[in-house]
Amino acid sequence: MTQLPEQTERKLGLVIDLDTCVGCHACVISCKGWNTENYGAPLSDQDPYGADPSGTFLNRVHSYEVQPEAGPAQLIHFPKSCLHCEDAPCVTVCPTGASYKRVEDGIVLVNESDCIGCGLCAWSCPYGARELDAAAGVMKKCTLCVDRIYNDNLPEEDRIPSCVRTCPAGARHFGDLGDPDSDVSQLVAERGGMDLMPEQGTKPVNKYLPPRPKDTLNDETNILAPLLAPVEQTDGFLGWLDKALEKL
Amino acid sequence: MHPAPSVIAFTTLSGLGFGLLFWLGLGYPNVTGWVAFVLFAIAYLMAVGGLLASTFHLGRPERFLKAFSQWRSSWLSREGICAVAGLIVMAIYGAGLVFLGTSWPLLGAIGAVLSLLTVFTTSMIYAQLKTVARWHTRLTPALFLSLSIAGGALLAGQVAMATALLVLAGIIQMVWWLQGDKAFAQSGTNMATATGLGSIGTVRAFEPPHTGNNYLLNEFVYVVGRKHATKLRMISLVLMIGLPVLLLLAPFAHLFALLAVLSHLIGVIISRWLFFAQAEHVVGLYYGKR
Numbered sequence: 001m002t003q004l005p006e007q008t009e010r011k012l013g014l015v016i017d018l019d020t021c022v023g024c025h026a027c028v029i030s031c032k033g034w035n036t037e038n039y040g041a042p043l044s045d046q047d048p049y050g051a052d053p054s055g056t057f058l059n060r061v062h063s064y065e066v067q068p069e070a071g072p073a074q075l076i077h078f079p080k081s082c083l084h085c086e087d088a089p090c091v092t093v094c095p096t097g098a099s100y101k102r103v104e105d106g107i108v109l110v111n112e113s114d115c116i117g118c119g120l121c122a123w124s125c126p127y128g129a130r131e132l133d134a135a136a137g138v139m140k141k142c143t144l145c146v147d148r149i150y151n152d153n154l155p156e157e158d159r160i161p162s163c164v165r166t167c168p169a170g171a172r173h174f175g176d177l178g179d180p181d182s183d184v185s186q187l188v189a190e191r192g193g194m195d196l197m198p199e200q201g202t203k204p205v206n207k208y209l210p211p212r213p214k215d216t217l218n219d220e221t222n223i224l225a226p227l228l229a230p231v232e233q234t235d236g237f238l239g240w241l242d243k244a245l246e247k248l
Numbered sequence: 249m250h251p252a253p254s255v256i257a258f259t260t261l262s263g264l265g266f267g268l269l270f271w272l273g274l275g276y277p278n279v280t281g282w283v284a285f286v287l288f289a290i291a292y293l294m295a296v297g298g299l300l301a302s303t304f305h306l307g308r309p310e311r312f313l314k315a316f317s318q319w320r321s322s323w324l325s326r327e328g329i330c331a332v333a334g335l336i337v338m339a340i341y342g343a344g345l346v347f348l349g350t351s352w353p354l355l356g357a358i359g360a361v362l363s364l365l366t367v368f369t370t371s372m373i374y375a376q377l378k379t380v381a382r383w384h385t386r387l388t389p390a391l392f393l394s395l396s397i398a399g400g401a402l403l404a405g406q407v408a409m410a411t412a413l414l415v416l417a418g419i420i421q422m423v424w425w426l427q428g429d430k431a432f433a434q435s436g437t438n439m440a441t442a443t444g445l446g447s448i449g450t451v452r453a454f455e456p457p458h459t460g461n462n463y464l465l466n467e468f469v470y471v472v473g474r475k476h477a478t479k480l481r482m483i484s485l486v487l488m489i490g491l492p493v494l495l496l497l498a499p500f501a502h503l504f505a506l507l508a509v510l511s512h513l514i515g516v517i518i519s520r521w522l523f524f525a526q527a528e529h530v531v532g533l534y535y536g537k538r
Contacts (some may be wrong), residue, residue, distance in 0.1 A: 052461050054461050054463070062455070064453060066449045066451050074448065095316075095324035095325035096314035096325075115308065117306050118314055126379045126442075131461055131462070131463040137306075137307025195444055228480050
């Protein structure tokens with residue numbers, strides 16, 4: 001049923017630390033791997049070794065340059081996947097009931113056997129979180145690794161989304177954002193976690209931690225200056241040698 | 249947005265087809281027998297042809313029956329139900345006119361309302377999307393409905409009505425374009441809100457996630473068509489409104505009527521192409537594009 005639940009028992013989601021992310025794309029690869037080898041239609045590639053490769057990804061890492069009014073520009077790596085919105089427009093637009101939000105944990109999922117591949121849910125998503133798989137003809141999206149987090153066959157430390165498990169920088173956190181005492185909620189409160197495009201009214205569950213303020217360098221210091229200064233030695237053996245060679 | 253030919257054909261043809269059904273349901277023109285058969289055949293060819301075309305853009309068209317289930321929340325589902333209900337009611341009403349020579353005005357009126365509702369629900373599929381500011385306006389249903397009724401009147405041979413409605417549709421189309429050009433900037437969504445990094449400084453897309461293309465860019469960031477937009481708008485307006493109105497004002501001739509219909513059809517197709525090609529989806533912001 002594509003009506004949204006009034007409220008969900010838990011709000012499972014991710015907290016992504018834009019200060020820590022190093023832009024290595026390991027989460028992209030582990031996501032593609034896990035979600036191709038496990039639940040649902042595999043994430044296909046088209047022309048993977050040819051001139052125009054493309055493919056389905058549930059998680060992509062953008063990089064942005066931010067230029068403050070004063071000081072040097074900052075480079076910020078920006079992983080983006082489904083934000084499992086509380087007011088998910090992708091769910092209500094679905095004509096078949098394939099798209100739904102779970103009452104028990106708030107995860108937004110697609111029942112692939114009901115999906116007709118009309119693409120309207122992807123149109124309604126402001127974040128580009130949904131991609132229609134060109135091979136399977138059905139909509140793919142982040143499942144928050146629903147087949148890992150409740151999977152008793154996995155060791156306990158692996159029962160978190162694949163991207164979180166993989167991140168070498170510890171930039172991705174998983175937990176219940178509906179519980180104000182959870183680690184992730186504490187982190188969001190402490191670091192001023194933010195919503196993406198709040199004006200779209202989607203009420204995303206996933207939060208982004210903004211980069212911490214940078215150290216300020218001494219005014220007008222050119223960090224290349226020591227390297228650019230001419231090498232000049234006027235005394236000692238090298239000084240004599242320099243002068244001697246100059247005269248030749 | 250990617251201007252898929254199947255969706256353009258669908259909205260254009262079914263808009264005109266249901267527009268004609270609307271007039272036929274109200275008894276304009278009040279015809280029976282063979283003349284009614286021909287008019288109903290034209291309306292059904294367009295309406296059903298459009299609906300069939302719309303299935304071509306589905307990933308799994310064989311599952312289309314499931315799309316009738318979610319009318320509580322989904323405009324797409326509502327559209328499917330209205331279309332099928334309208335077509336069934338009008339088929340019974342049409343059968344009465346064609347084979348029995350009798351008219352059931354109440355049934356016709358219900359069919360007319362369902363035909364208009366179909367066009368309205370189609371327009372709401374686009375108008376509901378907050379992600380596409382150009383479409384997210386009440387003017388979108390007004391545009392679809394006015395074009396449908398005007399085109400229907402043209403097909404139904406209602407000269408006076410068609411002339412007035414075409415002019416009205418032309419005015420709504422122009423206002424829709426002018427409003428639409430400002431909509432994205434006015435929506436308040438930009439790279440700063442998309443990334444949440446605006447408080448630090450000016451955000452610029454430095455590196456896309458992949459060097460290759462992807463579904464999102466193909467579907468939502470269509471920029472090719474924006475180049476000749478102004479010229480295409482003029483051509484569309486002349487063919488869709490201007491020429492048909494002139495032909496209607498001229499002394500009646502079957503050739504003129506046919507030319508007016510063809511000109512209108514081509515004009516609407518161009519307008520619909522622009523409807524999609526010019527529409528900017530907010531996801532483009534993540535790629536530093538619009």
